[in-house]
């Protein structure tokens with residue numbers, strides 16, 4: 001049995017890596033008047049001009065709003081089919097359904113966890129209008145195969161880049177090739193401003209964009225963004241074990257006894273059948289976010305190298321263990337190391353052991369949406385997505401992970417695999 005880490009060494013599942021001094025623009029925001037919208041928009045656009053040279057960019061309240069607005073700008077109609085990878089964030093699929101669109105689930109490549117172009121080719125039909133491709137975990141999807149299919153069949157291409165700032169194909173930031181792309185600046189993503197997101201899209205579609213003005217006052221900014229700012233800070237290694245981990249313990253204890261409200265607050269379910277998108281539920285994009293973004297984008301290349309080093313460090317340590325293998329991050333480009341997904345026999349059991357040892361990990365970050373009860377109307381069989389859903393666990397992979405952390409995680413995984421193999425042999 002591996003000893004539990006002392007609190008000051010506990011390992012969160014994610015750490016945004018924004019130092020407290022960079023919280024300044026947020027902390028000052030309630031006291032500054034935001035009255036130069038044109039200059040603020042120009043500053044935001046300038047951040048992306050070199051990264052996404054073919055696109056116009058629009059800041060949005062959250063990443064998901066980008067898809068919502070794009071569907072209108074592109075003129076998609078109820079009943080139109082959207083081809084979407086089955087292994088996905090259910091919120092994305094829910095948005096499509098809420099707009100009256102028909103999700104057609106496409107299987108994934110088990111090596112990358114991204115959409116499989118061969119299955120895509122099989123599923124394109126007369127009602128298909130759009131392909132929604134996700135650079136899942138920050139792994140570049142196979143756009144060299146998917147983009148020509150879209151052109152051939154006159155389908156819109158939309159890239160979900162929620163995990164993929166810093167992910168490149170042939171040296172180009174992903175999100176530039178699609179007709180539109182979604183980016184998220186939530187606290188669980190690679191670049192975070194406590195909320196906020198972005199729609200990138202072709203200039204001709206940008207001209208058709210008419211999002212409704214966003215409601216939401218100063219109090220909403222203070223509470224909805226403030227709670228996320230606090231959590232982003234408390235997830236910091238060193239604080240996490242004292243501040244967040246004990247609350248998680250209580251939350252799971254209660255959830256196991258049927259009282260799930262605390263767990264739903266700090267570790268929301270990734271399959272909530274009741275959830276519906278509400279355009280105005282969260283704070284609008286705020287000008288302070290641009291200053292925070294600028295600081296993080298300045299160091300994104302170094303961050304990506306550190307994340308990749310952490311991911312590679314763990315993979316090397318695990319290489320000799322039977323029963324665990326990693327995904328192929330760079331199969332179609334250069335991954336940003338945003339998320340580390342590992343194939344293991346039993347993700348739930350491993351997550352429990354990691355949690356007992358003081359390491360955060362999520363056995364169900366995403367689901368095979370083609371099997372979820374909430375999408376039963378659109379059910380499909382996607383065997384590879386089902387496998388990824390049942391066997392891939394998301395491990396910590398932030399830039400600040402140290403070699404001793406990686407050693408410890410390796411030890412927990414090794415012992416878990418040894419005891420579970422022993423148990424099943426007996």
Ligand SMILES: *Cc1c(COP(=O)(O)O)cnc(C)c1O
Pocket residue numbers: 062063064065088089092134160162163183184185186196197
């Ligand atoms: C987080 C996420 C989104 C949406 O981002 P929000 O900013 O939370 O709206 C979309 N797709 C994927 C795959 C995500 O992980």
